[in-house]
Amino acid sequence: MNDYLVQLAKKPIFKTLLQKMGIPRLPPVLKRTNHPWEQRPFNDQNVMIGQMGSTQLTKILAEIMVKGGAIPYVEKDEPVFNIFYKAGDAYGRKAQVIKQKSLPAPQLLIYDATNVNTPEKMNRIFSFFHDHLRSLDSCGRVVILSRPPCETKNVLSATTTHALEGFIRAMAREIGFKGATANIVFVHSNADHLLEPVLRFFLSRRSAYITGQPVYINSQVKTDTIFPDKRPLDGKIALITGAAQGIGAAIARTIAREGARVIILDRPEADMRAAKLASEIDGALFFCDIRSSSADDRMADWVTKKFGGLDIIVHNAGITRDKLLVNMKQEQWNQVLDVNLYAILRINKKLVPMMRNNGRMVYLSSVSGIAGNRGQTNYSTSKAGIIGYVSSLSKELAGKGIAVNAVAPGFIETQMTARIPFATQLVARRLNNLNQGGLPEDVAETVTFLSSPGAAGLTGQVIRVCGGALIGA
Amino acid sequence: MKSTKKRTAVVIGGVRTPFLRAFGDFTPLGTIDLGVSAIKGLFKRFPIAWKEIDSIIWSGVVLPGATVNIGREILFDLGLPMTIDAYTITRVCTSSLKAITLAVDAIERGDADVIIAGGSDSTSNAEVTMPQSLVHKFAPVVLNPKSGVKDYFRVLTTLNPIKDLIPQRPAIKERITGELMGESAEKMATRNQISREAQDMFALQSHQRAAKAIATGRFDSEITPVELSKTKAVHADNIVRGNTSLEKLGKLKPAFAKNGTLTAGNSSTLTDGAAAVLMMEFEKAKSIGFTPLATFRAWSYDAVDPTDQLLIGPALSMPKAIKKAGMTRNDIDLIDIHEAFAAQVLSVLKMLASDHFARDRLGFDKAFGFVDPKEINVHGGSVALGHPFAATGARMVSTMANELKFSGKETALLGICGAGALSAAAVMEAV
Numbered sequence A: 001m002n003d004y005l006v007q008l009a010k011k012p013i014f015k016t017l018l019q020k021m022g023i024p025r026l027p028p029v030l031k032r033t034n035h036p037w038e039q040r041p042f043n044d045q046n047v048m049i050g051q052m053g054s055t056q057l058t059k060i061l062a063e064i065m066v067k068g069g070a071i072p073y074v075e076k077d078e079p080v081f082n083i084f085y086k087a088g089d090a091y092g093r094k095a096q097v098i099k100q101k102s103l104p105a106p107q108l109l110i111y112d113a114t115n116v117n118t119p120e121k122m123n124r125i126f127s128f129f130h131d132h133l134r135s136l137d138s139c140g141r142v143v144i145l146s147r148p149p150c151e152t153k154n155v156l157s158a159t160t161t162h163a164l165e166g167f168i169r170a171m172a173r174e175i176g177f178k179g180a181t182a183n184i185v186f187v188h189s190n191a192d193h194l195l196e197p198v199l200r201f202f203l204s205r206r207s208a209y210i211t212g213q214p215v216y217i218n219s220q221v222k223t224d225t226i227f228p229d230k231r232p233l234d235g236k237i238a239l240i241t242g243a244a245q246g247i248g249a250a251i252a253r254t255i256a257r258e259g260a261r262v263i264i265l266d267r268p269e270a271d272m273r274a275a276k277l278a279s280e281i282d283g284a285l286f287f288c289d290i291r292s293s294s295a296d297d298r299m300a301d302w303v304t305k306k307f308g309g310l311d312i313i314v315h316n317a318g319i320t321r322d323k324l325l326v327n328m329k330q331e332q333w334n335q336v337l338d339v340n341l342y343a344i345l346r347i348n349k350k351l352v353p354m355m356r357n358n359g360r361m362v363y364l365s366s367v368s369g370i371a372g373n374r375g376q377t378n379y380s381t382s383k384a385g386i387i388g389y390v391s392s393l394s395k396e397l398a399g400k401g402i403a404v405n406a407v408a409p410g411f412i413e414t415q416m417t418a419r420i421p422f423a424t425q426l427v428a429r430r431l432n433n434l435n436q437g438g439l440p441e442d443v444a445e446t447v448t449f450l451s452s453p454g455a456a457g458l459t460g461q462v463i464r465v466c467g468g469a470l471i472g473a
Numbered sequence B: 001m002k003s004t005k006k007r008t009a010v011v012i013g014g015v016r017t018p019f020l021r022a023f024g025d026f027t028p029l030g031t032i033d034l035g036v037s038a039i040k041g042l043f044k045r046f047p048i049a050w051k052e053i054d055s056i057i058w059s060g061v062v063l064p065g066a067t068v069n070i071g072r073e074i075l076f077d078l079g080l081p082m083t084i085d086a087y088t089i090t091r092v093c094t095s096s097l098k099a100i101t102l103a104v105d106a107i108e109r110g111d112a113d114v115i116i117a118g119g120s121d122s123t124s125n126a127e128v129t130m131p132q133s134l135v136h137k138f139a140p141v142v143l144n145p146k147s148g149v150k151d152y153f154r155v156l157t158t159l160n161p162i163k164d165l166i167p168q169r170p171a172i173k174e175r176i177t178g179e180l181m182g183e184s185a186e187k188m189a190t191r192n193q194i195s196r197e198a199q200d201m202f203a204l205q206s207h208q209r210a211a212k213a214i215a216t217g218r219f220d221s222e223i224t225p226v227e228l229s230k231t232k233a234v235h236a237d238n239i240v241r242g243n244t245s246l247e248k249l250g251k252l253k254p255a256f257a258k259n260g261t262l263t264a265g266n267s268s269t270l271t272d273g274a275a276a277v278l279m280m281e282f283e284k285a286k287s288i289g290f291t292p293l294a295t296f297r298a299w300s301y302d303a304v305d306p307t308d309q310l311l312i313g314p315a316l317s318m319p320k321a322i323k324k325a326g327m328t329r330n331d332i333d334l335i336d337i338h339e340a341f342a343a344q345v346l347s348v349l350k351m352l353a354s355d356h357f358a359r360d361r362l363g364f365d366k367a368f369g370f371v372d373p374k375e376i377n378v379h380g381g382s383v384a385l386g387h388p389f390a391a392t393g394a395r396m397v398s399t400m401a402n403e404l405k406f407s408g409k410e411t412a413l414l415g416i417c418g419a420g421a422l423s424a425a426a427v428m429e430a431v
Helices: A004-009 A012-020 A058-067 A078-089 A119-132 A155-178 A192-202 A246-257 A268-281 A295-306 A330-354 A367-371 A377-400 A422-428 A440-451 A453-457 B031-045 B070-078 B095-109 B132-143 B149-158 B181-191 B196-215 B246-251 B282-287 B314-324 B342-352 B355-362 B389-407
Strands: A046-051 A071-074 A108-112 A141-146 A181-187 A213-217 A237-241 A261-266 A284-287 A310-315 A355-364 A403-409 A462-465 B009-016 B055-059 B085-089 B114-122 B271-281 B294-303 B334-337 B411-418 B422-430
Touching (some): A046 A119, A078 B355, A108 A119, A141 A192, A192 A213, A192 A453, A213 A462, A246 A261, A246 A268, A246 A440, A261 A268, A268 A284, A310 A440, A330 A355, A367 A377, A367 A462, A377 A403, A403 A453, A440 A462, B009 B095, B009 B282, B031 B114, B031 B271, B055 B095, B085 B095, B095 B114, B095 B271, B095 B389, B095 B422, B181 B342, B196 B246, B196 B342, B271 B282, B271 B389, B294 B389, B314 B411, B334 B389, B342 B355, B389 B411, B389 B422
Parallel strands (some): A046 A108, A181 A213, A237 A261, A237 A310, A261 A284, A310 A355, A355 A403, A403 A462, B055 B085
Antiparallel strands (some): B009 B294, B114 B271, B411 B422
């Protein structure tokens, strides 16, 4: 399960040796964090912010950055500079002007492109990144803020916002070698107040394996706007399926770390692992096979009796039975669809009504479901089905304040991927911008973010945790 | 519930030892000895019948490991009746203010009528300890009655001369960040853009005002001489430099960072000293013939994130305290802020004037208000006088209580920052 090249890259001696031998570039060692959420995720980091004059977002952005502990550098544009300077005053993070000489290496690059509405204006964005991208720190973050295409009123601005998405995807490929990521955040103009928690996640080390990803923030989900910085899941009840091992266990640990009481749901066969995990995170155990027809009723009764309701559901349980379509047995097709799709539809009939207001649902999809994968017709079908399900369910539940999202992992180093033939594995984990496989923790942090109150702006979306896989969206 | 008559705690007065630079004349005196000297001085200044005393609430920061409850030891050394209660609290540099407000609490609740509150610290006597690993290796042998010489020798062979035998030096280091306090203050100076000139200017003001107060005898009633031997006594503070100038301060090298702005001249220094304050219930004071100086209208104890701006706390505590007192900036006549570093005081003043800070960090509509550095600390502060950690709060309370009386002013606001990013503020009112 270990990527030997990443392990080598951690040792400077081998790094130089391999480089001398002509092996081009070792994968970057990604900076991650497994601490509980902190008050200042960008503490003492330099953030360089590009803008074309002040926008509706400027003040909000300034406050998010200084509150998060970043030291802002802005272009010498009086109104923008003043907004940043004033906001930084209260936090001892006074804005500084970007001068060409002796700039410290920025860890964060942000361009507020919400007022870029003609393709020609993108020249400014080009020159901003042209000037500063080279100095971006290793494992830095790039984010472009824009208005969503659906909101644009004319042809020119629709063209521009789409063009920016292409720009960021290409940039993500170029900066991956140093572990840096680039994402684009489309903020609906009536959802500016929901930007903060999203930016705090996408600019933090918790999003190390997400790159080349568009994110849409809107105000469909009703919410009270209090987003805790720390312990976001205090007092919440979270049900996680398939939680005994792999990604599920990582999700359970992370969600428990942020304060939620976790219900570990897995098959009776996994009882040892599940019990160990339960004692580690003080979780509750529920054993059942989600394929069985009585599972939904039993589960619903037990949860009602013990907890009265649910705040978070993570549908993580999933299996693979890989075979080329022509060789696939009916049974293999049935098994995969049964666990990955039908079971979810069935138990959700009972579980969805048990969701409390402001609940969060997260579904594990897969890059395979977006791009398709040879030998995985059954798996890709089920995971693509999830995407459709999430998109439709999200609209139904928005009124109750429940956000529904999917996470699509790419190549993640787990026991499931360890079963892939060795040669395929070797190639597969290199086929992304970051040149390495992700860790279960990367998926877990994303799921935890989507389970938090601050994810209110996101619903019906698919967040790829794939290191910017070369195949797929 | 029975209605009870409202009780008010009042400050009768305070006395302190001279404040001396660490490893000077006070080196032979421990924190207990300094506390004894301060309270003896208090008794001379305010002769009170011992039977009236209900309790001693003492405080310390650098506490002797073997006798942490130094308040009780001070009581024994003074020869006070052993039936008097005495305890010791620690809350870093805000310790003795906390001791005093605890006394106010006890008196106003009806638990006590007369309390001596204060604090002492002897940084010269900070304990240098042997590594815990040495203790852990030797303890099983020492505690086992069957151990013989052989066993001791066996332990000796397991010792690591570097890890086990080099004593641990005490330092004012934040445990969580590993930073010296000066380093944290240096960061605050950078982040709040406090210039070296501004800091030196403030330090100069502190020294000049303290020197003037000493020269005019303003502190005479507050300081008690400490006898070192039959023939030798210490009468005066020795850290104040009345003859310093901006040029002299400007020549000093940065103390905590290469291109830093904090120097030995604009920071407070390690100091030995003690201060005690006599607190009474108002009616009681009248009945036994003491004149009250001041009361406490409100206080606020707060904490911030030590990994952010370690010493910014008073910028939260001071506005919160005046809010609790139902006052505004304009109701406050005197402001006294503990000067750990000139940079820290100036950072706090900047934040007190910031509406953004008030809104974002306190949830208040308006800032506390602009405060000119010249307005505060009318008789200098810790940069000039020195800072024996747990004595500073009591020093400020007695100086301000007297100042209210001498100047005829109504209110005083105190603000203190401390290690671990704790802070305190209190509003005093003339009686």
